[in-house]
Structures are given as C-alpha cells and as structure tokens.
Amino acid sequence: MRPTPGMAFFTLTGTLAYLALPILGWGGIAPFFAHPARTALIIVTMALAVAAIFSGGNISSGEREDRGNRWVLAAFGVLGLLAGYVPAWNDRIGFWAIDGDTMRWIGVALYAGGGVLRLVPVFILGRRFSGLVAIQPGHTLVTTGLYGVIRHPSYLGFVVSSLGWVLAFRSGVGVILTLLMIPPLLARIRAEEALLRSQFGAEYEAYRARTWKMVPGFY
Template identity: 60%
Template sequence: MKPSPGLVGATAAGTLVSLGLAVLGAGGLATFFSHPARIALVVAVVVMSGVTAFSSGNLSPGVREDRANRWVLPVFGLLGLLSAYLPAYTERLGVWVLGEEGVRWLGVVLFAAGGVLRIWPVFVLGYRFSGLVAIQPGHTLVTSGVYRVIRNPSYLGLLVNSLGWALVFRSGVGVLLTALIIPPLIARIRSEEALLHEQFGTEYEAYCARTWRLIPWLY
C-alpha cells in the first residue's frame, strides 16, 4: 500500500512546526545549534519523519470509527505545541533546569528509542494503523512481534519520545508536559480497546489476558 499523502503531509508539517518553535524558544538558530545534543536531536527528528513517510499508516476513519474520542486530537495538538516551544524557552530563561550536559544526551537517547518504538508499530500494522480510533477494511488483530508483550507500543514510544525531547533541553516544564499527555492518552487507549473488543470479542479478551496495556509488569 502506498504512503498516505495525509499522513506524510501531517508529519512534514508537524516536524517543521516543532523544530521552528524550538528554535524560536531557544532564541534563534545560533543559540539552538550551540549544543551538539540539539544538533543530534534535529538529525533524529528528520530521520524519523523521513522513515514515517514510507509507512502505510493513514488518517482514515475506516469502516467504523469512535468519533467521540476525537476530542483528544486538539488536546494532543496543544500539548505538542507547548512541548515544542516551552522546554527550549524555559531553559533559555533558566527556569526549572535539570542537571548538567549529560542530561541532554540521555534525552537524545530516549528521544531516538521512543521514536523507534513509536514508528515500528506503524510498519507492523500497515494500513491498519490510523491516526483515528477506527477499524479499517479487512482489519485483523496483530498479536505477534512487538505486540506480543504490550498492546500499545506506539503510545509507550510517544511518552518516551516526549520525555527525551524535554531532557534534551534539561526542562522540568517539559517533563511536566510529558506527564500531562498521560490522561488523554489513557482515554484514547480505552476507546481503542473498547472498539477492538467489540470487533474481535473473545479473541481480543484472550489477547488482553496475556499482555500488558502500556508498560510490562506495571500497567
């Protein structure tokens, strides 16, 4: 299946906006790129965005969608904009700055690891992966590979990725914003699980019984 133009466009736009806001928050290009870890962050962002463009993920409502869950999208959007700008801005002001330079590189590692965990399931699911809570045509339940242990690896990747971004700027505010992602994320997970249970019944119940929702051995 060909890449979704909508997903490619949204990814490209999100990348440009996020990096632009971060540069603005840091006080300009020279200041932003004065730290090698930030350069590494930009490289990671560009690589991940490019890889995503080759996936078969989409923004399709499919054959059935839980439209009631769409409220999380503007919430994620707002938190994403704040997370793009405030960590760099608060670091520039010296507000709630965490640790030393090593924290930045820990952030780069977490950002990259979270990005891989975020993108990998998109390729595993292919056309079944949608930015909406939806059942796609010919939808089947995937329970192997990365889905053998946790049911929502992409969402775990999102949290790790967001935390990594915050730490690149040594930002306590960024860590707080990452925590604020959790409530709407849990709401989305529950909406997806309800839809999958309705679609796959006992097969999905059995799958849930032997896996973790988000974090192995914790949740």
C-alpha cells in the same frame, strides 16, 4: 510501502513547522544549533519523519470510528505545541533546569529510542494504523512480536520520546507537560480497546488476558 506525495509533503512540512517552535524558544537558529545535543535532536526528528513517510500509517476513519474520542487529538495538539516551545525557552533562560549536559544526551537517547518504538508498530500495522480510533477495511489483530507482549507499544514509544524531548532541553516544566499527556493517552487506550473488543469479541478478550497494556509486569 510506497508513500503518496501528499503524505510526504504533509509529514515533512509539518515536521519542519514544528521544529520552528524550539528554535524560536531558544532565540533563533544560531543559538539553537550552538549545542550538539540540540543539533542531534533535529537530526533524529528529521530521520524519524522520513521513515514515517514509508510506514503506511494514515488518519482514516475507516469502516467504524469512535468519534467521541477525537477530543484527545485536541489535547495532544495543545500540549504538543507547548512542549515544542516552552522547554526550549526554559532551557535558554535557565528556568527550572535539570542537571546539565548529561541530561541533554540522556534526553536525546530517550527521544530516539522512543521514536523508534513509536514508529515500528506503525510499520507492522501499515494501513491498519490510524491517527483516529477506527477499524480499517480488512482489519485483523496482530498478536505476535511486540504485540505478543504489550498491546500498545506505539503509545509507550510516544511517552518515552515525549519525555526524552523535554529532557534534551533539561526542562522541569517539560516533564510536567509530558505527565499531562498521560490522562488523554489513557482515555484513548480505553476507547481503542473498547472498539477492538466490540469488533473482535472473544478473540480480543483472550489476547487482552495474556498481554500487558504498555509496560510488562507493571501496566
């Protein structure tokens, strides 16, 4: 899908601004890039950001929106900013660090894999994917592929990539920050499913009955 210049600018500048947080947390550009795992983290982040530009996702309120769920975005914003800075700072001072370099690379792998899982559903849904809990014009259910097994693959990717990010800095505090993201994420899932149920009725109930929310066989 062809991106708009505005979306490309917003995505890339926002990503670069966010990456300034861990670089500051690690004490500057040279110290941050002194380890190849952190360099890999930046490369993966920029690659995902460039791919996201072509995904077709948006932040439109569409035809119907659950505005009461917008508090979740604020919660993610605060926790995201903390996760951007605190794990890197913890890594630099050696506070509550988990293991060593092996954990860094496990984190990078989880971050990359989770990022791909986060992004693939956006490509599948295209303009139907919004950063808000909303029904878009011409909205239809997707019930095949990833969506034939789990209903929220992008949210699963979000959790995996968030965990990978903090583990790349070996941060025990970062793991706690990731866990704190789960309650607002579950609130968003409940709001989204309620909206889809009201929009698609029996079709969505049947789909819901034969799939898992995020983890097959568990949840």
